[in-house]
Amino acid sequence: MRIEVMIKNILHIAFAFAAHAAMAADSSIPPFAKGDLVAFAGDSITSGGTYHKYIFTYWATRHPELGVRFRNKGIFSDFVHGGIGRLERDILKEKPNKVAINFGMNDSGASYRKDLFGMSEPDETVLQKRRETVANYRANMEKLLALLNERGIVPILIGPSIYDNTMKSEAANNLGANSGIQACIEELKTLKNEAGFVDFNAPMLEVNARMQAKDPAFGIAGGDRVHPGPEGHWVMACEFLKAQNASPIVASVKVDAAKGSVLDNANCAVGALQAAEGKVSFDYLPRSLPLPVNDEYRRAEKVIPLTESLNREMLTVQGFARGRYALLLDGQNAGEFTAEGLAAGVNIATLDANPGQRRAKAVDALIQERAGQEGRIRQLRQMECGLPGQKTRGEIAAAASAQLDEAKKQDNKIMIGRLAKFLEDLPQEDSIDQSILDLEQRIFAATKPEQIKVSLELAGSTPGQSAKNPTP
DSSP states (O other), rough: HHHHHHHHHHHHHHHHHHHHHHHHHTOOOOOOOTEEEEEEEEEEHHTOOOHHHHHHHHHHHGGGGGEEEEEEEOTOOHHHHHHHHIIIITTTOOOOOOOEEEEEETTTTTOOOOOTTSSSSSOOOHHHHHHHHHHHHHHHHHHHHHHHHHHHHHHEEEEEOOOOOOOOOOSSTTTTHHHHHHHHHHHHHHTTTEEEEEHHHHHHHHHHHHTTTTTTEEEEOOOOOSSOOOHHHHHHHHHHHHHHHHOOOEEEEEEEETTTTEEEEEEEEEEEEEEEETEEEEEEEEEEEOOOHHHHHHHHHTTHHHHHHHHHEEEEEEESSSSSSEEETEEEEEEEEEHHHHHHHHHHTTTTTHHHHHHHHHHHHHHHHHHHHHHHHHHHHHHHHSSSSSOOOHHHHHHHHHHHHHHHTTTOHHHHHHHHHHHHGGGGGHHHHHHHHHHHHHHHHTTTTOOEEEEEETTOOOOOOOOOOOOO
């Protein structure tokens, strides 16, 4: 029995890796350009605001000079036809020049249709329904793409995240559901033409297979098999950035301590180099900040090599005699490293003593605040979906007030809370929008490079200031 399980796991992993490799070859998105405004349209996985928050974090910290801005345009339980219906009043409200489209979890029926999935051996009637569902998805996607093309807006197609059919859990399992999503992705691949395309599904399957081989209860798509946590959203963000050929290098500098010379540097300026026996110091001005290391980052690092893939700020020092050397960044002790380790290169991106990491965390706080403000806007749009036919803000408020009165009569506490919050935030929508713009300006201002004094000398020769040094 154990051998059978091992063989099953090996085949599962091999299939996932093969699928990931095949889909990766199709993934390609042009890098964002100066002034781009990108709307992310989709269902609850987009509305939650996470994977594109990470993509925004990369572009804001790595390329702040471009000023690329994002807008969350997800709606819980939405479909492509829902996106079409709210195209003008919601998705295109801020006039984005690019729209990333992440529909399919609901269009495929994976998340909820018991008539399509859940049976071990679907009959021809079920299979025909599945084909019709995929055909309907394609027709709606063609219509959405045509509407964007008419307006000169660049679409970016996203192969949706997985429905996890393999996690060992008591949660209901719609057997075969992910195959429905994959069928939709195959249609996307034939639609992409000149549009950018990235697949989230295959790499998430690969992570799932690898992690579930060690822990069958692991689920990259979350406990309900559909909605990923930070780990899953970071997998998606990494795939998006990989499709854009995003560089893992924040900055890098290479010096020769014996000769007192700069051998190489990238995305930074280096000056005032001084070298003596067992010592070297120089001024270092990176042009980018590292990705902030927060709890979400640490969780993701446990399942994917996030630091290696996207967060490398390399300090390389050759020419030191054997021994251990203390690294000081602006006078703060960042740790001790061997001469051999320094010659191979040390990644300072994640070090707490790195002034760049401290500033990145300050930027992250602003990004989190911005995401919260966008969440308020998404809740407004979400509630409006339950108020069909209303157009003006006054009509919407009147309809919501009527629903609130009805909810109070029925003592429906959940709807009372939602509708009360909706009526509270609706008049503030313009100020919330302005706060998002203001936060973006603060984010880009906070990423302005600052010079760092880098010093290395034999350990024990100077106390410096102690600092934590937790590298994920």
